[in-house]
Amino acid sequence: MADLHFSDAEPTASERQAVLAALSVNGAGDGAVVVDHPRVVRGGTRRRKQLRHLLLPALHALQREAGWISPGGLNFVGRTLGVPPAEAYGVATFYEMFRTDSPSHELSVRHVCVDPICALAGAAPLAEHLRSQGHAVHEGPCLGQCERAPAVFIQGRREPDRVPADDSGPDSLLVSVTASTPESPSLLRQMIERGFDNGESTSMEAYRQRGGGAALDAALRLGPDDVIAQVSAAGLSGRGGAAFPTGIKWRAVADGNGPCHVVANIDESEPGTFKDRLLCELEPLAIIESMAVAGLVVGAQQGWIYIRGEYPLATQRLRGAIAQARSAGWLGDDAAGSGQQFDIELRRGAGAYICGEETALFNSLEGFRGEPRNKPPFPTTHGLFGQPTVVNNPETLLNVNEILRIGPEAYRSVGTEGSPGTKLFCLSGHVGRPGLYEAPFGTPLGELLELAGGVQGTLAAVLLGGAAGSFVGPDALALPLSLEDTRAAGTTLGSGPVMVFNDSADMSGVIERLAKFFRDESCGQCVPCRVGTVRQHELVTSIRRAGGPTEPQRELLGDIADAMGDASICGLGHTAASAVMSAMRLGLLEAEPAGEAVARAARERSEQEREEMGGTARVAQQRDSLGDSAS
């Protein structure tokens, strides 16, 4: 782009080198982009669009090298990729992991999670302690390590990113309660059986020995139509939060014309969720395999992994898995001997919850601000680069492997009629053994809590579905955790987080933090959410200080919730009031101790229900899980 205007600022030699290394073909090392495309060397005006998707990797390289996105560095990236500096600046300022002012230090940055579970576990004193030791500390949202709270992630300055807890070995708890026969579906059984042997998790040989590759073989044998038929017959629905039927999505993309894409959405940033991290760390080859299945089935040549930037170990293992899958011939010009071309590129996010929303993810990957697009059109017709795209959560993808392994009938043998199969639940907070649990859909909440060592102390509330979900009280222990039952009860499973709070928890503090989360994570594009999340947070803060809501405050919170739920562009706005409103209904915003407030609110509700004709419970109005059910 000849006529872009840049300032005089020049990059330092090391900035230049860092960017070039990140953009280099098959550049090695952590942070490098694997680019096999001839695109990189093509010139002309098409170059701008073709290179822009390298913006995020280039910014990552600058941030790591210089500790910030300097004007000279930004100019260099803009010139190299043909991106106007104002736009590149707009992108850089969108993400938590990038800064656009010079840091006053040469340190790596310690990100400390201050979301509810870590707050309960002492995040504030930890941050204070790290600061007193002279570390650079950044307090931010959930880091996806809630089972080992309080969580820390170190964003490296001229050194690789790392998570201190990873050094002490994976101590996460994995529990599966599906029947132990190999004929029933289970994502975790294999991982549990072989323990945490990391060597095995990344070795193709070991993966093959435990049956890896069977799904790919089955897909080649069955052909695209039968694979989709099996996925549909199994009743598989998306595990990323919106629970959209996977078969319908794949069918639509397979039926489309022209180039299409497969995207694994591993942005996992919903507070309370850490399942995708563990899946990628413990079974990365299975994720690559299922992506290859998806690619061959829908006819995509290109697969993409978009993984949140705070997952260094999972990223490293996925990169290793991609390399092994290439060597094994699963990826490449003749993927798995299919005659079709399919390869996978991995891209790291840079700290933005909203980039898990599928269309925001596309924009982010394409090198634009991670702002969601209006739907329709849906990703199945207008996805990544405007082309038909299958986007799936890794848990969904691994379920496809299970369906191909045991067949749709056996798959349906667990779970409920409306929600076949198993679900991964991320248990955190006041339970005996926080960790990752696999249970059939329909397992009662109380049973799940017992499985996790029971509630510590007296249960006050459980937050189902994370920040975008809603609170349920101790009276919900019998609730079967299926899509249909939670929906009927006015709550949601979301992506599977189950955050447990006992009566010692400062609930109004928890709720204030959730409101702050949405205020911080709103992309700011649409008015209802940009301003609504701020007003909601201000109100919740006022209410907390005053010890309870006044009637006008209740009304105003309701008004804000209705507008955000009805008029926002995306699921973030649609669900931003859900936890707050459910908390208000449960009496969790009152000053009295949470236990008493909950008991009183429950009494009041049952009285109200009795008053209503026929005793029909007035089920709280709750919007569908993540708001993009029609994706």
Add this chain to the structure above:
Amino acid sequence: MNPAEPNTQTAVTLSIDGREVTVPEGQTILAACTAAGVETPTICWAPNLTPVNVCRVCVVELEGSRTLVPACSRPVEAGMQISTDSERVRHSRRMVLEFLGSANDLSQASEIADWSRHYGADPARYDAPCSDDGSPGSTAGGEAGLEPERVDEPVRIQDDLYIRAYDRCVLCYKCVEACGDDAQHTFAIAVAGRGFDARIRTEYDTELPESACVYCGNCVAVCPTGALQFRTEFDLRAVGEWRPDDQTVTRTVCSYCGVGCNLELHVQDERIVKVTSPADHSVTNGHLCIKGRFGWEYVHAPAFEPPSTDTAER
């Protein structure tokens, strides 16, 4: 565009507030509403820009849709059942206007003010002090309350051509579009930051003369709030002398080059105070370059003499 003569092969019939309307395929619900004589508030939509559907003031209720849908960008489909004045629609429109009023200086956004009155938006709900009697409008403030955060920005005056007062900016993206793909292709400005802190910015907030800006003024022309304002208007307003009712608008053709851009000269007290171009003009689509937009000072030059056409070089 004319609903009276839709192409029969691609005509789409839908229902708006219970009345059947037929419009050509590919049009938006907004266009259908207009055809049906239903007025719709818009902030981020303009006839000469690609819809970004971000302000959400135009939302309507579509039967079968879980949420409201933006009229300005949603294409019509046969059989759609649209309500434009239901309780849900009125609530969301009111809240959008109220949110903006609580966050921005809308004193120079007359259309938004009109719609705010129409829908009964009450931005004061967010800052009235807490009172025990629970009277309406008593909410967030009070001893325990917080001042609602507002977009707080100093006015930026960096040259003689236009000013930027971002405390009025409602982030409608129109200026970004006009500076970018929709007209100017200069890309001098973009949205930076996230959430409530998102702002229109040059890179690193560089002053305009050092940025890529070529002073076409197209961003100013599309701004609905006065956040971007021609210096002439800004200076006249400052002394209370901006009087739109006393202005005449004369259409002419720009004399600088051969493209043939139409100009609208806004004249007050026999002086040009603003130059715009009609959004529906086939050459400009409402957009101009620096010469047509700002190159009129010579008209007011005291000793102005037009060059003789005989001798002027062609």
